Amino acid sequence: MCGITGWIDWTMDISNQKDILKNMTDSIQHRGPDAEGFWFSKHAALGHRRLIVIDPEGGLQPMLYKDDHATIALTFNGEIYNYQELRIELEKKGHIFQTKSDTEVLLHAYVEWEEDCVQHLNGIFAFGIWDERRQRLMLGRDHLGVKPLFYAQRGTSILFGSELKVLLAHPSVKAEVDTDGLAELFCLGPVRTPGHAIFKGIHEVRGGHYVLFTSNKAETKQYWKLNSKTHTDDxxxxxxxxxxxxxxxxxxxxxxxxxxxxxxxxxxxxxxxxxxxxxxxxxxxxxxxxxxxxxxxxxxxxxxxxxxxxxxxxxxxxxxxxxxxxxxxxxxxxxxxxxxxxxxxxxxxxxxxxxxxxxxxxxxxxxxxxxxxxxxxxxxxxxxxxxxxxxxxxxxxxxxxxxxxxxxxxxxxxxxxxxxxxxxxxxxxxxxxxxxxxxxxxxxxxxxxxxxxxxxxxxxxxxxxxxxxxxxxxxxxxxxxxxxxxxxxxxxxxxxxxxxxxxxxxxxxxxxxxxxxxxxxxxxxxYRKKSAYPSTKDTTYLQGIREWMQHVLNDDTSPILSLINIERVRAIAEGTDEIITDDESKGLIEYLLQINSWLQEYQIQLV
CATH class of the missing domain: 3.40.50.620 (HUPs)
Structure with a gap:
């Protein structure tokens, strides 16, 4: 498991932009505390933070494939669970491997099948592949979307990474939220629309999809979906x-x-x-x-x-x-x-x-x-x-x-x-x-x-x-x-x-x-009846977040105040609301506290 970053620009030479790429990559150091890696060409810059799980010596990234024609570079987060079978299949097709890692298997799978490589994978993955031959970027995500992958287009640049903070670390990306983002935030809560990343102009690759970028277009393709048929097994x-x-x-x-x-x-x-x-x-x-x-x-x-x-x-x-x-x-x-x-x-x-x-x-x-x-x-x-x-x-x-x-x-x-x-x-x-x-x-x-x-x-x-x-x-x-x-x-x-x-x-x-x-x-x-993920029933916790919420409401500089019905939220925080119960109020207060701190810490601009 790791963190990935990337910056592609078809018109600008970004080979000397290591400081910016390092800032982007450092922002997700927590995802890969064991190692870092960078790779640059004229129009592509890839970064990687590594959490070592398989093949400590051989899984270094970004990983390169070179032949007489060009270079293919990969930055990858996740695990390919069928990599051993894939390796055998690829070896039969003439591929030679230098490591024991699933990363190298994924890289060779792309060399063999290009974007159809995702059809051969069983795993949890998010990756970026820069193909120098085609001057093309491929972003791919696993079937269910277990591993995250975000991207943004700014001018002639495509930026991508494992977390939103990667993109926000690039100077061309501002922490802006428009009406659509506010609607996601308040109407749907944390269960947001697939592909929607709240921030203006930032997108998420959906599970079961990949995106191909060239200098003149971006093409999103769904490689996996649920298909309905009659179940015939007894x-x-x-x-x-x-x-x-x-x-x-x-x-x-x-x-x-x-x-x-x-x-x-x-x-x-x-x-x-x-x-x-x-x-x-x-x-x-x-x-x-x-x-x-x-x-x-x-x-x-x-x-x-x-x-x-x-x-x-x-x-x-x-x-x-x-x-x-x-x-x-x-x-x-x-x-x-x-x-x-x-x-x-x-x-x-x-x-x-x-x-x-x-x-x-x-x-x-x-x-x-x-x-x-x-x-x-x-x-x-x-x-x-x-x-x-x-x-x-x-x-x-x-x-x-x-x-x-x-x-x-x-x-x-x-x-x-x-x-x-x-x-x-x-x-x-x-x-x-x-x-x-x-x-x-x-x-x-x-x-x-x-x-x-x-x-x-x-x-x-x-x-x-x-x-x-x-x-x-x-x-x-x-x-x-x-x-x-x-x-x-x-x-x-x-x-x-x-x-x-x-x-x-x-x-x-x-x-x-x-x-x-x-x-x-x-x-x-x-046959134990279902019981959900545990939640504390300690009234000390509820009292603690209620007091915190009241402090936010009493602070004129709190950015959330213009977005809420202050008196109604005050009644909820004081425990005097006639409609919302303690259990409901806990989740609501937690969410509002986070929104307020998010607006402050990320210096969100509402546009």
């Missing part, structure tokens, strides 16, 4: 197919030259992966290390809610005993969560979801002390249709994103000027309808089946990118790599066409996955 075959893909995926994702550990919440997803990984470790007479998150006084403070049925820790212990892992429980207090609230915002260069990201960042910070790579159960709920919303009529029939159904109060906290400017309900509806038009519905499905497919599409293409962004930024901020086996595109393709009644077999969410994991988990863990 229940037994479906279970065995899921189990087989997951076993293969976990085996591939355990390959590393650095220690690999596993996240473990005691829920189905992380527990199943821990079971599969634990078995692989036992084959080598090794013990898998696992990590969980808990909060100070959690046993005293825990309250069941819509998304969290019970505490994780008892279930974590059950899995640890069954699989035989060496476990580490990381405990966080409310004060630590308040103190670090803004770090995830700085990691993603955009406001996020507060404590749910802060705790993840602090967890990864602790895990980094012992390891470099971890497995995570992220995305199982999206691809297996595991969220409660999938079987509730109110959400299935809503003509809006399901996670926004109960957030209509957002409009009430905006200033009248901003409401007029961004038209919240119209913007939300517009973006929802755009997403609906993309869906490959299947002929012959009834209304309920169509709505379930629609919701599945929304979660895979809209909600999942937000979750993956959260995981990438909070982990890479600590120089830590997190792998997500449930994002293997083969699994996602297969499950897309598995009917909801099969996914929820045995009358329980993700019933088909529970059956697949019965070979590695005890039944009580397999």
């Amino acid at each position: 229940i037994h075959t479906t279970v065995e197919t899921i189990r087989s893909i997951l076993q293969d995926t976990v085996q591939r994702q355990l390959i590393a030259d650095r220690p690999v550990v596993s996240m473990l919440s005691g829920g189905l997803d992380s527990s199943g992966l821990t079971g599969l990984a634990g078995n692989e470790f036992k084959k080598n007479k090794e013990t898998l290390h696992t990590y969980s998150l808990t909060f100070t006084n959690e046993e005293r403070d825990f309250k069941e809610d819509f998304l969290r049925r019970d505490r994780d820790e008892p279930w974590v212990k059950r899995v640890v005993e069954h699989v035989g892992t060496k476990h580490h429980s990381i405990e966080l207090g409310a004060e630590k969560l308040v103190e670090n609230l803004l770090i995830p915002m700085r990691a993603r260069d955009l406001p996020g979801v507060g404590e749910l990201e802060t705790s993840l960042y602090l967890l990864f910070k602790e895990m980094k002390k012992d390891a470099t790579v971890a497995l995570s159960g992220e995305s199982a709920d999206e691809v297996f249709s595991g969220y409660p919303w999938f079987h509730q009529e109110e959400f299935l029939q809503a003509e809006m994103f399901p996670w926004g159904v109960n957030s209509s109060y957002i409009t009430d906290i905006l200033s009248e000027d901003l409401q007029v400017k961004i038209s919240p309900f119209h913007y939300q509806k517009q973006r929802f309808q755009e997403a609906v038009r993309e869906i490959p519905f299947l002929d012959g499905e009834n209304d309920v089946q169509m709505k379930q497919r629609q919701m599945s599409y929304m979660f895979i293409t809209r909600f999942l990118p937000f979750m993956l962004e959260r995981k990438d930024r909070t982990s890479m901020m600590t120089g830590f790599e997190v792998r997500v086996p449930f994002c293997d595109y083969r699994l996602v393709e297969y499950l897309w066409n598995v009917p909801f009644e099969i996914k929820s077999i045995d009358n329980i969410e993700k019933g088909i996955l529970r059956r697949a994991f019965q070979t590695v988990l005890p039944d009580d863990v397999c």
Whole structure:
């Protein structure tokens, strides 16, 4: 895992612009604390920050391929999980390799297949390839968009990088946000429109896409998408197919030259992966290390809610005993969560979801002390249709994103000027309808089946990118790599066409996955009801952010004041609002605090 940067200009000689490229690359040093690298030609400058995971000596970047005609240069972030098979295939075609790295395999894959190389890859990746022969830049991103990739065009230059801060470090890119960006920020929150980067004139390469740039045009192509067809496998075959893909995926994702550990919440997803990984470790007479998150006084403070049925820790212990892992429980207090609230915002260069990201960042910070790579159960709920919303009529029939159904109060906290400017309900509806038009519905499905497919599409293409962004930024901020086996595109393709009644077999969410994991988990863990990522219930935390919000409201220089209904937000911060509950107010206050600090720290210009 690494960080990448690049600057291409077809009309200007940028070969002596090392200071600017170094500033861009240094901005993401956290993504690659182990090494840096630069490469320059007359019209191209590539930078790289490296986190060593595979082939410490041979994976140096930017990596070059040279022949009699020209040079091809690559800067790459991610892992190619099928690189060993690809290497064998390429060697049969006459390619000669100098290293054992997946980076060199990707470079030779481009030499062999050019832009079609992405059709041969299984992995999580974001890369930039400058082809001197064609004077062409290719930016490519993995199928689901696990690894980030942003770009901007300024004059005759194309700038790209792993994070927004890379582009903002270039003198031609200003931190400007227009009406469209404000609408994304306040109408959709952190679950933004794919490809939209909030900042004016900055774009994100969507998952499953690549972009080709030449001196006179930019061409975006989708190389992977969900295709609908009738699912013909019986229940037994479906279970065995899921189990087989997951076993293969976990085996591939355990390959590393650095220690690999596993996240473990005691829920189905992380527990199943821990079971599969634990078995692989036992084959080598090794013990898998696992990590969980808990909060100070959690046993005293825990309250069941819509998304969290019970505490994780008892279930974590059950899995640890069954699989035989060496476990580490990381405990966080409310004060630590308040103190670090803004770090995830700085990691993603955009406001996020507060404590749910802060705790993840602090967890990864602790895990980094012992390891470099971890497995995570992220995305199982999206691809297996595991969220409660999938079987509730109110959400299935809503003509809006399901996670926004109960957030209509957002409009009430905006200033009248901003409401007029961004038209919240119209913007939300517009973006929802755009997403609906993309869906490959299947002929012959009834209304309920169509709505379930629609919701599945929304979660895979809209909600999942937000979750993956959260995981990438909070982990890479600590120089830590997190792998997500449930994002293997083969699994996602297969499950897309598995009917909801099969996914929820045995009358329980993700019933088909529970059956697949019965070979590695005890039944009580397999059939534990879903409980979401943990959140602190300590009232000290809520009180801390409420006081912080009141301080912002009382400071005339706070940039957010012109954007909000000050008195309404004051009532929420004081806990006297009659509509918004404590749980709702926590997420709202966190988000507003981050927006205010983001406007200040990034010196955002509203245009």
